[in-house]
Amino acid sequence: MAQKPNILFIVLDDFGVDQLTAYGYGGAAPARTPNLSAIARAGLLFRNAWAMPTCTPTRATFFTGRYPSSTNVLNAVVSSDLANSEISPYEVTVPKMLKTQGYVSALIGKMHLTGSDLDGSRNLPYGWQTMWKLGFDHFDGYLDGAPYPVDTRAGLSTFGSDVADGPYKCGFVPRAQFTGGADSGACYQATGSCENLAVGSDGTAPGRSCMERGGIFDPGQSCQSSVPSYIDFTAQNGYYTGEFIVSEADGSAVKVTASDPAGRGYRTTMETDRAIAWAKQQGGDKPWMLTLGYSAIHAPLQLPPKSLIADDTLGRNDPFVCFPGSDAEGAPAGQLSGVVDPRLITNLMTEAMDKEIGRLLVELGLASWNDDGTLNYQPEKTNTVVVVMGDNGTYVNSVKLTAPGQFDAARSKGSPYQTGVWVPLLVAGPMVKEPGREVPHMVNAADLYQLFGELAGADVAASVPADRPIDGQPMLAYLTDPGQAGIRATNFTEVGMNFTNPQATSTPFPCVIEAADTCLVFFPDKALCDDQSGVWYGPGSTVAGVPAPNGYSNCAQVSSFRVANGQDAVKVYPRAQKAVSDGTYKLVRVDRQNCPVDTSDIDSAQCSGYALTDEFYKIDTATPNPTLDRDVGSSQASPPIATATSTDGNAPVITGLNGEQQEAYDRLKAELDKRDEVASYNQNYDSVNCPGDGNRDFVVDQQDLDNWTELSRLNGGQSSWYDFNHDGKTDAADQAIIQQNLGRRCTPPAS
Incomplete structure (x- = not known):
């Protein structure tokens, strides 16, 4: 009997279709992604795949086959949420289902399926054994939702104990031409070793070279016999450190901290190395499923090692990228770099990740390098299925705004609009017929549960309780039958609010994401808001006029303050958002709190009451410029055909449609109404x-x-x-x- 196929599942973080030339997009300056393009050519490119708007709901959907409102996993889990908003250990997860077919399963890198060990592990009942309880035989990753903020002190505690208090926003000491920079110094490693470094032959700052090696740079100094006390290896520094939890099938678990040499290096490389190491340990007597969750391209955006970037890639050798020199003369400080730098750095991070994906395939024996450095990938000669998918759309400051694509940064990650949920999905493997095809039919993140079960030979329907059927639809037929018609009649996405833990000691405060014109109350501290390119209005706000020391607590106060100071009010992030599409028409439902402006008494301004708005659009997935559900008045507006709003708690009703539109609207509204009922049932379970x-x-x-x-x-x-x-x-x-x-x-x- 032939061995069941191995499954390599790669999850890209905050990575929408706008980033990829394989989809015909990528903006005016696309990232180089030759290896992802090679996977697309060797397999299938799904043209119309949806995820949920944020990471945890999508990732939970991958492994349960259920939409967020069926599990109450409604938004990215944070330490102040209840465990009730996490995947239950009583779910039949993918690794549990595959175990019945003889599979061994591993999870490497980021997956953000559970709570964290922050704030006393208040929502982490099984602690570091959590992934084992969800069915994974091996876990080597982190529980948090993203890399920690960049250490702007570059590891030097002379700037204080807070990583946000330093002058080095890239996380490393720059060249001497910048304030506080140096062209030579000592590079200390967590092992205690040290090396004197100077500017590289290509002009690389020694501070950056040291960071890329996992070290901390002491500018202008020489190596000492012992590590100086102000060298701080305990703090995390964005993508150059990691706290990895390693748990095994027997339930044992350990934590690798940032002060451990194994927790230092470039995160994308560390994630790849860990995946390769586990896969190579498998003896071949059992099929395996390896899930690799890359952190990239999630914030904080941070320059990757130059070794992972082609010599002629825009921004690779520019010492001004990420530092104030990139601001145009005469422009307000930070304004130009705030637009250009994030997208340049995103491209560099994407290229670095693409290169590591190529190395992953080669070192696992699934591909080889051609003489010209391109990837020779022939999946038909392997027994491994490779699945690559984004977990949600791109985040605001990385979205490709220009042609081809012209995506919408104001309606990106966190929203149910196309830029927020339309993601790449590539599948390659030995059973794929006529590789190189594009599949135009709608698929959903929930469908991967079905696909993994089908690949393993499991009876998916029999694997889950009959009275709790999954939401995912079959997918394998798309691989094996080039003529397979569309299976889904509609596609669905949603995001909401998790259950808040009243025992949590951290309190979220307002953060305004100006590129999205949105105020949200998610982040408990300024550093997280800063990493999301937000403006902090909570305690310690640096916005002139915000009352010290406590700042503001709600978005009504923020909007009132802004209007009083000559700025526009901002929208408040909705408590629930859903969308459903038949492939041509799309209905979006937004449940948003009312936060009125009161400039006469800003401190007393409060949000109260909710408005439910339905927006009906026509969309497509055309290249090079798709029809998106953009807002009225945007530069490439595709405004809604019609909208309706209600404030009585009942679903609004849109009128004035023609016959075809009315038929589609009735069908989509019925689906949203049903999903509202499911959400209400489970929230009140x-x-x-x-x-x-x-x-x-x-x-x-x-x-x-x-x-x-x-x-x-x-x-x-x-x-x-x-x-x-x-x-x-x-x-x-x-x-x-x-x-x-x-x-x-x-x-x-x-x-």
């Missing part, structure tokens, strides 16, 4: 629809008591899936809810 049923099998029984007993003893009895009253504790009050409802059988939602 613990309190109304099935209190006491923590494992979601629609019955409250002894198994629930046993599960509660286990979780109440873990992690100090903090937040878990058995925290029915959502107070951040798994305690006697939750046990009482189970006992009061023992024997209760609950009714699944009609859909």
Whole structure:
């Protein structure tokens, strides 16, 4: 019997179709991605693939086959969320399903499926063993949602203990021509070794060379017999450090910190190295699935090592990229670099990741290098299926704004519009017929659950409870049958708000993402807001006139302050957003809080009440410039055909459509209305629809008591899936809810 195929699943972070020339886009200055293009030529390019608008909902969807409103994983998980908004260990995840077919599974790098060990691990019941409980035999990655902020001190504690207090916004000491820079100095390693460095032959700053080697640079100094006390190896520095949790099939787990040599280096390279090491350890007696979650191109944007960039790539050898010299003479400080630099650095990060993807395939024996340096990839000669997908659209300051593509930075990651959810999906493998095809049909992140099961030979429908069917649709037929018609009638995406943990000590404050004209209250500190290219209005705000020391607490205050100071008010980030499309028409539903302006009493301004708005669009996936669901008044506007708003909590009704439009609208509205019902059912599951049923099998029984007993003893009895009253504790009050409802059988939602 032939060996089942291995599966290599590569997830790209904040990476929409706007970035890739393989899709016919990439803007006026596209990144070089020859290896991703080679995968597309050797396999299938899915032209119309959707993800969820943010990372955790998409990634949870990959591994459960369920839309966010079916699992309550509605937004990127942060330390102040309840565990109720994370993947439940009682779900039949992909690695659990594949285990029934003899597979061994590993997860490397970023996946952001769970809570973190920040703030006392309040939403991490199983601690560092979490990924093992979700079915992965090996995990070597990190629990947080992104690399930590850039250490602007460049590892020098002489600038203080806060990584945001230094002068080096790129994370390294620049050349002497810049303030605080140096053309020579000592490069210390976490091992205690040291090397004196000077400017490289290509003009590279020794501070950058040192950072690329995993070291910390002491400018203008020579190596000492011992590491100076102000060299700080404990702090993380964006993409050049990582805290990796390593857990194994037996449940054991350890943490590699930034002060460990194994936690220092360029993150994209470290992620690739770890993936190669695990795959090479597999003996060939069992098929494997390796999921590699790259951190790139998620913020913070940081220059990659020059060794991963072609000599003639724009920005590679420019010492002014990322430093103030890139500002045009006479332009307001930072204004030009704030537009140009992020996209240049994004291109460099993308090219570096593409090169590492090529190395991954070569070192795994799936491809080889041609004499001219291009990738020779012939998947039909392998027994491995390669799947590459983005987790959501590109983030605002990396979006390709120009032709080809002309995507919409104001409606990018975090929104259900095309720029926010339209992502690359490439699949190559030995069973792909007529490789090099484009598949025009709609597919969804949830469909990968079906694909992985189909590839492994699992009976997907029988793998999950009959009364909790998955949302994913079959995909394998697209690989094996070039004539396969579209399987999905509609595509769907959504994002909302997770359950907040009342026990959390961190409090989020307003951050304005000006490129998206949006105020959001997600981030608990200024450094995270800064990394997202935001303007912080919370404690320690540097905006002139914002009251010290506490700043503002809500977006009504922020808008009122801005208007009072001659600026425009900003939109508030919605509490829920959904969209559904039939491939031609698209219906977007936005549930946004009202945050009125009150310049007469800014401190007392409050947000109250919600407005529900439906927007009906016509879209396509054409090249070189697709029809996008852009806003009215934008430079390449594709405004909605019609809109409607309601403030009474009921879904609005759009009128005035022609026959074809009305037929499409009725169908799409019915789908959104159904998904609203599902969301409401699951958000109220613990309190109304099935209190006491923590494992979601629609019955409250002894198994629930046993599960509660286990979780109440873990992690100090903090937040878990058995925290029915959502107070951040798994305690006697939750046990009482189970006992009061023992024997209760609950009714699944009609859909």
